[in-house]
Amino acid sequence: MAYTLVLLRHGNSEWNQKNLFTGWVDVRLSEQGRAEAKRAGELLAESGLLPDVLHTSVLSRAIQTADIALDEADRLWIPVRRSWRLNERHYGALQGLDKAETQEKYGNEQFMLWRRSFDVPPPVLDDDSEWSQVGDPRYADLADSDLPRTECLKDVIARMLPYWQSDIIPDLETGKTVLVTAHGNSLRALVKHLEGIGDADIAELNIPTGIPLVYRLGDDFMPLAPGEYLDPEAAAAGAAAVAAQGDKK
């Protein structure tokens, strides 16, 4: 039996538009992002890939994307599970900073280490920063020691994979088409696991906003073939745009 998993990065957000490091800051979709989410829903409907269950992060941009896409596919009614474990990577002290200015200030090597290295986290974010999540009611059930102040991709994998095992796989196991609506780096973490991408090579992987990525999984819940974007051309252009974010002025 093949299981169907659809991954969807949220549409362009207000801070993607401004080219700011976002992480756990709860920004909303831009108008472009809402259009991308609608298009994602159309692509799902056109391909007959109708989700039976949704897993999202607890960040509004992923929730909005799922709602708009599912509305378009007439699937607003499906069960929903949300988890902080699907959140974007916590970007530490970079949260709220302009990407191009950061690249200019610290140089491309340091910028890319923080942005795409496997195990180098940015400096920690102070608890009294305006971009801190300390005291945010959505994390009230989280032990303070589990609330990140910064994360590298390795940290994201460590907190995301347990949720994949405990919550997403059981839904796949029942034969449901599972939609996971999440973020650039939490999805990079999941794709790294699924496609067995090495710690160095993962730096090259960028996930475009708002384009469904479909996997057929075997009995071991690993892909039978590489994932396929429902709009490969738009996905390639979108991934290139993400890669170039430091260069934008």
Ligand SMILES: O=C(O)[C@@H](CO)OP(=O)(O)O
């Ligand atoms: O700012 C962020 O949180 C992420 C995703 O938008 O950015 P990057 O692609 O630079 O990791």
